[in-house]
Structure formats: C-alpha cells, structure tokens
Amino acid sequence: MKYAILGAGKMALALTHGMLRAKLCAAADITAASRSKSGLQNFAAATSVRTAASNAEAVGAADVVLLCVKPADGLAALHEAGDVWKGKLLVSVVTGLKIVKLREAAPGSRVIRAMPNTAAMVGLSATAIASGEKATRADLKTAEQIFQAVGEVFPVDENQLDAVTGLSGSGPAYIYLVMEALSDGGVAAGLPRKLALDLAIQTVLGAAGMASSTKEHPAVLREMVTSPGGTTIAALGVLEKAAVRSAFIDAVKAAAKRAKELSGE
Numbered sequence: 001m002k003y004a005i006l007g008a009g010k011m012a013l014a015l016t017h018g019m020l021r022a023k024l025c026a027a028a029d030i031t032a033a034s035r036s037k038s039g040l041q042n043f044a045a046a047t048s049v050r051t052a053a054s055n056a057e058a059v060g061a062a063d064v065v066l067l068c069v070k071p072a073d074g075l076a077a078l079h080e081a082g083d084v085w086k087g088k089l090l091v092s093v094v095t096g097l098k099i100v101k102l103r104e105a106a107p108g109s110r111v112i113r114a115m116p117n118t119a120a121m122v123g124l125s126a127t128a129i130a131s132g133e134k135a136t137r138a139d140l141k142t143a144e145q146i147f148q149a150v151g152e153v154f155p156v157d158e159n160q161l162d163a164v165t166g167l168s169g170s171g172p173a174y175i176y177l178v179m180e181a182l183s184d185g186g187v188a189a190g191l192p193r194k195l196a197l198d199l200a201i202q203t204v205l206g207a208a209g210m211a212s213s214t215k216e217h218p219a220v221l222r223e224m225v226t227s228p229g230g231t232t233i234a235a236l237g238v239l240e241k242a243a244v245r246s247a248f249i250d251a252v253k254a255a256a257k258r259a260k261e262l263s264g265e
C-alpha cells in the first residue's frame, strides 16, 4: 500500500513515526507534500519519507491519502491535488471538516474522518474514526491500523465527532490543567516545585493505568482509596463543594458545542 501525507506538521509527524514504528509500511511507501519547502525538508529529514513537489504528485502516487493540514487549509489542499482522487481512500484528521465537504473537494474518493489527540506524539492517542458511506470495511481496517500505530481507536458515527472533540480531542488540556493544579497544591502543602510536579504527573499516569488495566469503573477505584474518616474523603468533599464534577461536564459540553459551531452547524 502506498501512502500520501498532505501537511508536514505535528500530526503528520506523529502518524508517520507511528506507522513506521508499527512497520505498517516502509518509509519509501510514504510520499509527503506540504506548503513550505523548508517544512517539508525538515519532515523528510526526520522520517526518511519521499517528498513530492505538489499535492497532486503525492496523491497521484498513493492508494491512501492522509490529510493533516489546519482546518482553514483543508479544502484548498484537496483542490490543489486536482483531478486525481478517483479510487483513493482519503483519511482526514482535520477538525470540523465534514465527510460531505471532503468528498466534494476530492471527487471519487472514499472518505474516513478521524479525531486523534495530541498524545499521538507518544503513541497514546484516543482516536475516534467515522466512515463515509462509500468507505468499505477494508478501508475502515486500513484507517484503524494507521491510528492503532499511535494509540487506541474507537469507531463512531460522524455525528458523534463533535462530542468526541469535546472529550478526547481537547481533553489532554483539561488534564494538564489538573496536573498543574495538583502540583500547585503540593507546593502549597510545602513540597518543592519539581517534586510536586513529578508526583502530580505520576499520579495521573498511575490512575489512568489503574483504570485501563483493571477495567473497573472510576467510582469503584475511587472508593478503594477512600477510607472512612481519612484524608481522601476530606479532599473529595472539597472538590464536590467546588462543583468540580459538573465543571468538567460543562467543559466537555462547551467544547463539543464549539466544535459544532466551527464545523458550520
């Protein structure tokens, strides 16, 4: 299978590294095209993939095209490829660009939309993927393999992608804020700043690891560390009083609403 990557930024780099690490293909099977020559050269130096002089050249030589440009550049990047889309699988990670628009700009292609997150850079993305009506089971499998190379994959309907964006797309930022606040709490309680931050990061990592490997509901795991009259219940009372739980619910809803607005609904 031959791949084209349009765009040479952060997501293109994360996906290419992941695909090569997972041995999904060889570097010679990937051709990248991007807007600036210097950006494309840096990308090729970091990945050893081939480069193309234009989007049309990259797409023309590929079976699968990964669209990895910013939302404002998405349709232009597809139009620049011209009339070479028939029979290609187009996999877009562009936030808010709907399958119907992608198909209009890449006529004759089969389309899959994906919403990865920034943790793709360390192989730990939560990626949701949605198939267009022309995409086949084999196409879905191809897209799953690409995103499994950078984390976990969750098939969804396209109409769920705004909610996915609100939860796992923007979610890493919410957790960074939690880590920062926890480490500030540690400093307030007398710990040196570096130690407090290291403890906060490892605590988030450990809690995610527990939830992921035990498959227990978070409420069960929380009860397991909450002894009667102990320290944890004292802290949880403070969090509930501050309505932290409903703040997170409202945050995800606000991000999902914004994603819907940005996709033109």
Ligand SMILES: NC(=O)c1ccc[n+]([C@@H]2O[C@H](COP(=O)([O-])OP(=O)(O)OC[C@H]3O[C@@H](n4cnc5c(N)ncnc54)[C@H](OP(=O)(O)O)[C@@H]3O)[C@@H](O)[C@H]2O)c1
Pocket: 006, 007, 008, 009, 010, 011, 012, 033, 034, 035, 036, 039, 055, 068, 069, 070, 071, 073, 076, 077, 080, 093, 094, 095, 115, 116, 117, 118, 119, 169
């Ligand atoms: N980063 C994330 O964590 C994340 C998570 C989920 C989804 N996404 C989605 O992934 C997409 C890419 O994000 P990113 O963070 O990788 O952006 P980025 O780092 O800014 O990279 C965008 C790349 O696209 C290139 N480009 C611009 N116009 C082009 C065109 N017409 N043809 C070919 N290449 C073109 C840019 O080239 P220049 O350098 O010359 O401008 C740049 O290399 C976005 O749509 C975003 O919504 C990103």
